[in-house]
Amino acid sequence: MTIVVVAVVVIAAVVGISVFTRVLPLSQPTPQVSEIRVGLVEPLSGTYAVFGNEARMAAELVIEEINSKGGIASLGGAKLKLFVEDSKSTADGARLAAEKLVNVDKVHVIIGAFISSHTLTMLDVTEPKKVVVMADALVDYLTARGFKYIVRLPPKASVHGATAVDFAVGVFQQNGMKIQRPVIVHFDGLFGEVTADGVYTRLRDLGIRPVDRIKYPTDITDMAPIIERIRQANPDVVFVVPYYADSVLFAKAVASLGLKVPLIVGAGGTGLADPDSIKASGEAAEYMINTYSYDPFLPTNYNKQLVQAFQNRYGKLPTEAAGIVFYTLWTLKEALEVSGKNYPDDPLSGDNLMKALMSLDITSGPAAETYPSGHIKLAPNGDNLYAQAVALQVQGGKPVLVYPFDKAQAKPVFPRP
Amino acid sequence: MLGADFGVQLLQTILFGVMLGGVYALAAMGLALLFGVANLVNFAHGEYIMLAMYMAFVFSVTIFQDPVLTPLFNIPLFFAIGVITYLGIFKRLIKAPPLSQIAATVGVLVLLRNLALAIWAAEPKAPPYTVFATSFSIGPIIVPLDKLLAMAVSFVTLFLLNLFLERTRLGVAMRASADDVEAVSLMGVDTNRLFLLTTGISLALVGLSGSLIMTYQAVTPTSGLLFGLLTWAIVALAGLGTVKGILIASIIFGLADSLASGLWDPRGREIVLYGLFILILWVRPKGLFGRR
């Protein structure tokens, strides 16, 4: 009788799990170059969902365009297929998403995960399997640790920090002043730290010492104590590195508590001056500035066309998250064309794809036309040699390009009224 | 940072603390009512507050522009939710042992939390700009108008509630029920209706406090947990006696909150709040003003 029990248990387990995994044909398909599988790991829910959803919108738009224009010519017109996974705004979620994309969907390349610390956890999965990661996360670390299958096109965090400082110094200079009492405020995550370090380093190189450096928890709900501490320091410029929700809280707290500072400059591309933040902060967003990895007002033909298409389809201006995906995907396309031509036997392997990416030197075409500096060429560690960040300021409820000064649409409003 | 500057900062922090405490009192009052009158352990109280905050966001984005007007919708909505919750779930739990009440309301907690996840994708939401998001100065002290207004509304509501509990028949019945349910039912009061009303009022208070909190703070997926523990901590400190007790306990916690954030570190805030909670449980399990 107990033999029956054993048999039932074992059979139930087998059936249950097989049904669960639909494994009964056990073979794994060998990748044919009929399609290129592109994975996208982004926070679609949780704290950073605002960015993830924008990235997804951008990916869908660009991939549709690439496919409709004939796909990858050197691979016989093979099309890109997008696999989207939600990182749930957590490192665990990003890792799980990467596991699924690599082991179940068998993607050839992953774009993600927007949040630097989440991107790092993905590498644990992708590096051993040689899946290329095209990171849309900014922390320097990602390309500094000897990871072999990662590239990163947007300017890294420290560049954002330095850009914020250069902009502030420039603005002060234009008004015949010098920065003397800067304060740095940032959230305590990896990205906040590194970007703030970038600000600090640049200030130090220019011989300026910050008066205070204030850290706050990422999930802060009440900014009043932070504003008070800033007020105590009596700064002439505040550098702030927020994510989205805290940037809204920050802006509103500055307004409601009447904090008077001549200049507030954000760094890092998340929050403060993008359409979602402006909508959420209302009038408090006015005159806020942040640095970005993408310039939606870049006057090249393709960029104008793409921005229009994005606005028509999604009803909002594309900024950081979308912009990075724009030029990352177009760069991928270029790399695929090269790989198909040079390595016809195995164009989609991690090694060959990396070689193709490294060989690129783009100054024209959609990738270059959407990139701030207009020039894409990768250094051996995966960073773009010609990375450049821009700065946008909210004027009249809309983001406006204020830096680099020679490309600016408008003069920055200074000091803050 | 010492001397006069520190003095100003301290005063500022204390002011924030009192204002926070005022609003917390409203949030905790609903819990105290339910626990006191109906002897019902609502483990999901915090999640209801989170729901109220999200609803305040929804109302202020869709209907009103200013979150200050959301109580007009939130109060009746949550009263109705209270009635439904009572009829659907709480009614069966009144007689059940505390462990079952906790288990069942934990189930409600899971449900509400995941509902928020499904609807709002666990995104933190801050309400749009309110016309009250300014401040005025009294000497060197800044008084934020939004927090002040929230506190004022809270005080007025608590005052009215106190009147209700002391002067009306129903209110007196509720207070009596907190002491001795059987005596109350023996005296002919329909306890079922009493508890129904209590739940309704409890959640209406939640609805209002959610709206008030949203005028100056954001709601995140972890808000439910935080407010749940905070309101239970306040009830633990205050005991189940009076509105006044809840108010004082709330202000104590508000001060702890503000002082921890302002003088130490915003990340230390929750350590202080929950640490205080556990300390109270160990030292004075009957609370400061308690009757039970």
Added chain:
Amino acid sequence: MKTYSALGAAIALAAVPFLVGLNEYYLFLVTLILLYTTIVVAWQLIGGYGGQLDLGAGAYHGLGAVVTGFLMVNYGVSGWVGLLVSGAAAAGVAFLIGYPSFRLGLKEVWYALSSLALVLILQKIFLLWTDVAGPLERYIPYAEFDPVFMRAGTKIFYYYITAALLASTFLIVSRIRRSKTGLYLISIRENEEAAEMLGVDVRRYKLQALMIYSFIAAVTGGIYASMVGFYHPTLFDSWISIQTATLAIVGGLGHLLGPPIVSIILLTVQEYLRITLGAVIIGLHQVIFGIILVVIIMFKPDGLGPLIDSLARRFPASVRR
């Protein structure tokens, strides 16, 4: 006779990796399910037998992850040692909080609340304690296959460790159930005052149960950290506490078979729903999970334990309550 069913279960457990085609992603999910089920089984000691609705699982699990991870990263200590150390640390914390709680007669909702508060207190402490953890994730060095260090690139390694842990936990709990300690614990749950009057040292047994359960919960945390290759204070997660308690209750307080079976089934269903529906309506699978819980607790407050037991009784000499 009982050994045959045990053998059957063992074979089923051992066969699972092959049944999922050795696919890393599915192995990951299955290992997670077993990890969480292990905590549920261990929880029976304090919740099912001791009668305390403990919501501290997240604290102990998190502590296991952080301590094990810290030792592996900063001192290159083997994960195995890390598991033991973190288990001891968790038991220590459990003692620190359990001793006063039980001594001062903290019961029911207050015990539940304070254990939940513990999860968050520890999380915030470790967020501030940058020497050990801090707000940045810490990454455990990658190794293709290093069984001494306890790190591997393939999940199958972790699967078998977890399966062994689950089996041992199950045996430990069923052993305790039958022992003097178990009887005392159940008498405490049934009627604490009576038990105390009869001379049962209520505090001592509750504390024992709490410490054993916290040790095991910490071990699951350490395994998790090694498997995902990083640790971070968000691993002090209140959801783990709540999930554990609810699964155990639905499975039947004090029942032996109910909780693990219910846990495996419901967690599998949750994963399945997430894979199929998860991208369509985010969180829908968890709403359904929540509904199931409320319904079961309301209509079958004893959980599914009695039902499963009676099913098991159809097969004579099987494992019983």
